[in-house]
Amino acid sequence: MxxxxxxxxxxxxxxxxxxxxxxxxxxxxxxxxxxxxxxxxxxxxxxxxxxxxxxxxxxxxxxxxxxxxxxxxxxxxxxxxxxxxxxxxxxxxxxxxxxxxxxxxxxxxxxxxxxxxxxxxxxxxxxxxxxxxxxxxxxxxxxxxxxxxxxxxxxxxxxxxxxxxxxxxxxxxxxxxxxxxxxxxxxxxxxxxxxxxxxxxxxxxxxxxxxxxxxxxxxxxxxxxxxxxxxxxxxxxxxxxxxxxxxxxxxxxxxxxxxxxxxxxxxxxxxSKFVLPQDDSVPIIMVATGTGISPFRGFLEHRHLQPEKSFGKSWLFYGCRDSGSNYLFKEDLKKFVASGALTRLSECFSRESGTKEYVQDVIEKYTDELGYWILQDEAVVYLCGEFSKVLPAVKKAILQVFMSYRHLQEDDAKLLMKKMEDEGRYIVDSWN
Structure with a gap:
């Protein structure tokens, strides 16, 4: 035709x-x-x-x-x-x-x-x-x-x-x-x-x-x-x-x-929902790889510039290839830690040694502490990274935190994750 x-x-x-x-x-x-x-x-x-x-x-x-x-x-x-x-x-x-x-x-x-x-x-x-x-x-x-x-x-x-x-x-x-x-x-x-x-x-x-x-x-x-x-x-x-x-x-x-x-x-x-909690006292956990750190730099600079730093504790998990040429905003993060805008910083590098380490691996090192932050202190978890690679791996690591901390079966941990997502306490920003 x-x-x-x-x-x-x-x-x-x-x-x-x-x-x-x-x-x-x-x-x-x-x-x-x-x-x-x-x-x-x-x-x-x-x-x-x-x-x-x-x-x-x-x-x-x-x-x-x-x-x-x-x-x-x-x-x-x-x-x-x-x-x-x-x-x-x-x-x-x-x-x-x-x-x-x-x-x-x-x-x-x-x-x-x-x-x-x-x-x-x-x-x-x-x-x-x-x-x-x-x-x-x-x-x-x-x-x-x-x-x-x-x-x-x-x-x-x-x-x-x-x-x-x-x-x-x-x-x-x-x-x-x-x-x-x-x-x-x-x-x-x-x-x-x-x-x-x-x-x-x-x-x-x-x-x-x-x-x-x-x-x-x-x-x-x-x-x-x-x-x-x-x-x-x-x-x-x-x-x-x-x-x-x-x-x-x-x-x-x-x-x-x-x-x-x-x-x-x-x-x-x-x-979108990817914003800081309205209540500044709520703890936040941020997980990022590569340029996924971008919105978190905005989060932390915002807290750094506030005259009265009366906000809750914060924890950033950041992964990149190496600690030298590939580490984004390294000096800024040091400044945010020094000012109290960032409470804790956990880094990992996938190409710096013979053993590759990713953010999900670091998360699993802190099962008890993260379990307390998320399940006791009701921290909001933010994740920014590549959709196909980073998101599934990090979500699996968080589920392991739930299973270990609360002694849950996987299905129960998934229900808990779904509840967090519905409540706006597990928030994702991703790209393909």
Whole structure:
């Protein structure tokens, strides 16, 4: 069945009507869980706090001069990245659109599709360069509906058959292989794989999903009037490429280095349960690995900056690769311990000796003390780490604490854990 775009684009010859770049960069951006408007905050400082061969970690600070966010420790911001300019240029050239890339376009839904509406993330007017830079995700997993739409614009019969096969139930294995390969699933990679495919730009605008913001935990306190900060790590995929947002943030840092100014669009996300207890006297236990320490730095800086330190005891379990180059915020943690903002600090390092030690291993060393903190003093347990690896292992270790301290069977320990979760005393922040 022929599948054509329901959108129609026309170009305006009057270049004076081109909306400003910020029009596409912010006005039509999708902002899930938003509790504020989008603001453009200026970078004021950054630190490269680890610089390993396979991973860099940045502590990035934003000026609070024009930031009117009303937030608490544990809140997150959404950062709105842009696509790579070089990638956008290659797509424009591949589709033969470089001659209209910077002309003002107008897009509408054709009248024969009265029930169809324009995607909310597509500006009604703008330039193709800006909409590809800011509004559509050029690296997203290609949906089968999008692949199927490409068949109509593919001249080579073998390539058409290949696309049809990928969209069929029989081609599910190859389709899953395609979408799991970061370097082969992008729009440009698809167009290069199927060289006779040349879809109109309307197809991309209709089927590509919005370029979504990326959430980052705020790792500073609202009592800090100098800056609002985040921490992010730059990992590489197997093909050597990097994630979209971290690559873009690194580019922003380079711009800041050269121009001494760079604006980053962001907004405050709605609060989750991952916040300090309303009662400052309640004990807290924090478990983190790697950059999972970010929200806890915000927790502890908040307590450190309070003039009257009348809060309950706190215990941080922190795991990283080694105690030298990979240890995040080591000096800050020493400062928080010295001021009393942090009562206890238990560290572990997975690559410092022949015996690998992880946070769950350290937790099991303190079964009696943790059992007393959690079950007698009713401490709140916070966990921030990778979903697939850290969370299950730590949860298992906490269950062992319950089983040992209360002499419980595993099923009873799980019921106790479920009760803590329901009461907001076991709170998780994770990523994939």
């Amino acid at each position: 022929e599948q054509k775009s329901k959108l129609k684009i026309s170009y305006d010859k009057d270049l004076n009507e081109i909306p400003p770049n910020e029009y596409a960069a912010t006005k039509y951006r999708i902002t899930p869980f938003s509790s504020s408007d989008i603001i453009s905050s200026s970078i004021c400082k950054y630190e490269l706090i680890t610089n390993e061969e396979d991973r860099k970690v940045y502590h990035l600070r934003f000026s609070t001069d024009n930031t009117c966010f009303n937030y608490q420790p544990g809140y997150t911001i959404g950062i709105l990245p842009s696509n790579c300019e070089n990638l956008v240029e290659k797509i424009l050239v591949r589709l033969g659109l470089e001659h209209v890339a910077d002309k003002c376009y107008h897009v509408c839904v054709e009248q024969i599709n009265a029930k169809k509406t324009l995607p909310k993330h597509i500006p009604i007017c703008g330039t193709l360069r800006n909409v590809l830079l800011h509004n559509v995700d050029l690296n997203s997993v290609p949906k089968k509906l999008f692949l199927r739409s490409l068949i109509n614009y593919t001249e080579d019969e073998n390539e058409r058959d290949k696309i049809s096969y990928l969209c069929s139930p029989k081609g599910s294995t190859e389709y899953l292989s395609l979408i799991s390969n970061h370097s082969k699933r992008s729009v440009l990679a698809l167009l290069e794989t199927f060289s006779s495919c040349k879809p109109p730009i309307e197809i991309l605008l209709e089927y590509l999903p919005p370029l979504l913001p990326r959430p980052y935990s705020i790792c500073s306190s609202p009592l800090n009037n100098d800056y609002l900060s985040i921490t992010f790590n730059v990992d590489k995929f197997s093909d050597g490429s990097k994630g979209l947002c971290v690559s873009w943030l690194e580019k922003c840092i380079r711009k800041f280095e050269n121009d001494k100014q760079c604006l980053v669009p962001m907004y405050l996300r709605s609060p």
